[in-house]
Amino acid sequence: MAKEPVQSKLSPSAIRRPLLRWFDREARDLPWRRTRDPYAIWISEIMLQQTRVQAAAPYYERFVRRFPTVVALARARLDSVLKLWEGLGYYCRARNLHKAAQEIVTRFGGQLPETRSELLSLPGIGAYTAGAISSIAFGQREPLVDGNVTRVLCRVFRVRGNPKEAVVQKKLWSLAEELLPAARPGDFNQALMELGSEICLPKNPPCEVCPLRRTCLAKRHGEQNRLPARRRKKPIPCHTVVVGVIERNGRVLIDKRPSDGLLGGLWEFPGGKKQSGESLEEALHREVLEEVGIRIRVGDSIATVDHAYSHFRIRLHAFRCTYASGTPQCLGCDAIKWVRPGDLRRYAFPAANKKIIRALLDARQAGRRGSQ
Structure with a gap:
């Protein structure tokens, strides 16, 4: 990245010194700060994309125990990786981790590359993550800008433009690079x-x-609550979704979402979005037929779940269904399985589906107690 001068009278040393002194004194004791292993640092940085530290920490510790090296991750089944990631969200991160591990083994001999350009060539690694890995793991003088850094720089340097705009982003990256010390860039x-x-x-x-x-x-101008400049948020759309827990001979039908879409590679109960003018039952009949090619009988409601994603919300209606006719086939999914209800927890499901599984198993358990 070409250097551009900081457009400010502030001296970089007036920021570096007090900030590093504060960090030496106040830095949180986080599990990924107890290692210099580039692989472990990479895992932590991917998990920390879109996820708070407190939520990521237990996932990180489980993940590096299960897959302690790049080679172990590359050799793992994607289903196993997704299952361990279950509940952390933004599952494309897990899929890209798995792909990147395989590329690191084949292209770089199992060693995470050190240079920014090589890191950027791997799936799931963008400008921020490349800067984090190269500076923290390898001590390279590479900048990074994430949401937290954006807020600090916009306030310290009184950057008034919208940080989402390209010209402001360019300025922030320039500031981040100019501030970096030659020693301890990762810190x-x-x-x-x-x-x-x-x-x-x-x-x-x-x-x-x-x-x-x-x-x-x-702070000097009393603008800390006005910066960074914020865009007016658009209304978040809400979709009505229906799914069927389809039973046949003591088993239920699940299918795997297409790997290249939202929640790709996860298992789910067949179903989809309700269209305008449809009843819930009509939508479920249509979606199941389009997704797995069978006809069903729709029974009682199992659960209604409200769930929020980053850019939309859903209200998910789950119904107990029975198989009627047709041969299950992968029309809108990557795989199909009939599984025992008690085995559902072995598969990686989206969070909303997990609530349905819990309601289903609780109802079955209550039914067994009632029959005794």
Whole structure:
């Protein structure tokens, strides 16, 4: 990345020194900070995309225990990787991790590459993640900009433009690079992120304890709650979705979502979005026929689940169904299985489907108790 001068009177050293002193004193004890293994650092950085530290930490520890090396991850079945990732969300991260591990084995001899350009060539690694890995794992002087760093830089340097705009993004990356010290670039990058996570909060930041309070231009002008500039959020759409727990001979039908779509590679109960003018039952008949090619009889409701994704919400209606006719086939999915209800928990399902599984198994258990 070509260097551009910082458009500010602030001295980089006036930011580096107090920030690193603060980080040395206040840095959280996180599991991925106890290792210098580039593989483990890579895993943590992928998990921390779109996920809070507190949520990612237990997943990280389970993941590196199960797959302690790049080779172990590359040799694993994707289903096993997705099952271990279950509940963490944004499953394309897990699929890309698996693909990238295989590429690291075949292209780089099982060693995570050190350079930014080589890291960017791997699935799931963008500019931020490449900067994080190269600086933290390999000590390279590479910048990074994420949401937390954006907030810190916009306030410290009083950047008033919308951070989503390309010209502002370019300025932020230039600032991040100019600030990087020759020594301890990884620690400095982590300190910037830590400051945004713990002190430079989106609303009402506790500026009185910030190590940069004497240099922050936003604080000086009383603009810390107005920066970064925010776009007006669009209304979040809500979709009605229906699924069928289809039973036949003591087993239920599940199918695997297409690998290239939302929640790709996860298992689910057949179904889909309700169209305008359809009843829930009509939508379920149509979706099951289009997805797996069979006809069903729709029975009682099992559960209704409200679930939020990043850009939309769903209300998911699950019905107990029985198989009527037809041969199951993969029309809108990658695989089909008839499984015992008690085995459903062995498969990786989206979070909303897991709530249905819990309701289904609870109902079966209550039925068994009632018959005794």
